[in-house]
Amino acid sequence: xxxxxxxxxxxxxxxxxxxxxxxxxxxxxxxxxxxxxxxxxxxxxxxxxxxxxxxxxxxxxxxxxxxxxxxxxxxxxxxxxxxxxxxxxxxxxxxxxxxxxxxxxxxxxxxxxxxxxxxxxxxxxxxxxxxxxxxxxxxxxxxxxxxxxxxxxxxxxxxxxxxxxxxxxxxxxxxxxxxxxxxxxxxxxxxxxxxxxxxxxxxxxxxxxxxxxxxxxxxxxxxxxxxxxxxxxxxxxxxxx
Ligand SMILES: C[S@@+](CC[C@H](N)C(=O)[O-])C[C@H]1O[C@@H](n2cnc3c(N)ncnc32)[C@H](O)[C@@H]1O
Numbered sequence: 001x002x003x004x005x006x007x008x009x010x011x012x013x014x015x016x017x018x019x020x021x022x023x024x025x026x027x028x029x030x031x032x033x034x035x036x037x038x039x040x041x042x043x044x045x046x047x048x049x050x051x052x053x054x055x056x057x058x059x060x061x062x063x064x065x066x067x068x069x070x071x072x073x074x075x076x077x078x079x080x081x082x083x084x085x086x087x088x089x090x091x092x093x094x095x096x097x098x099x100x101x102x103x104x105x106x107x108x109x110x111x112x113x114x115x116x117x118x119x120x121x122x123x124x125x126x127x128x129x130x131x132x133x134x135x136x137x138x139x140x141x142x143x144x145x146x147x148x149x150x151x152x153x154x155x156x157x158x159x160x161x162x163x164x165x166x167x168x169x170x171x172x173x174x175x176x177x178x179x180x181x182x183x184x185x186x187x188x189x190x191x192x193x194x195x196x197x198x199x200x201x202x203x204x205x206x207x208x209x210x211x212x213x214x215x216x217x218x219x220x221x222x223x224x225x226x227x228x229x230x231x232x233x234x235x236x237x238x239x240x241x
């Protein structure tokens with residue numbers, strides 16, 4: 001087992017990990033498989049997903065993670081409940097992330113709806129996106145549609161809690177992905193076609209029920225053979241991520 005994932009596993013309480021239903025393991029192995037240069041995440045909270053993505057990048061010895069988090073956010077869910085994430089007094093987003101993994105991390109504090117567009121324009125292209133912020137239909141759809149033009153061919157869009165509403169199912173039904181599926185308890189995954197071609201939304205197309213992604217194929221998730229723009233950014237220690 002790589003040292004970084006062991007360090008994260010030792011740091012994070014097993015009960016906190018089981019809340020995630022295995023999502024953290026998928027994230028780690030997706031990062032190991034895809035070898036991304038740029039990963040963008042929304043929703044940090046204590047930093048479990050952040051730590052596992054960073055552990056994958058550290059073991060790959062390449063890549064950066066840029067996270068967007070509105071600390072202590074509270075919002076009304078589509079079902080009318082309140083979802084809130086209180087960090088506790090004096091705690092910062094990602095307080096569980098081991099210091100040695102933070103060299104590849106940049107945290108932007110604020111609402112993803114305000115920050116994501118500008119951040120993605122700055123980065124131009126990303127290899128992997130992970131949504132775990134506000135799980136309303138409106139916000140999930142906004143994040144997915146904002147990130148899609150920036151995801152490279154062969155890149156991965158991942159989203160937690162896709163069973164809360166049909167935003168992910170509707171999104172993958174609207175666009176022509178290489179592969180999409182809901183894995184584990186509630187992790188949605190979609191792989192962008194290497195030769196990108198996204199269809200316009202079809203108004204009378206039926207929407208998929210929550211938890212059932214459309215257009216599922218048996219293709220493996222493989223990294224793109226296209227040259228990656230982010231390689232040219234250089235990844236020197238001390239660079240602003
Ligand atoms: C479910 S928690 C993230 C859990 C984290 N991914 C983990 O694995 O530990 C959701 C986080 O998103 C933040 N959040 C909620 N709404 C947000 C928004 N609109 N923009 C950015 N962050 C948001 C919350 O404050 C909280 O920190």
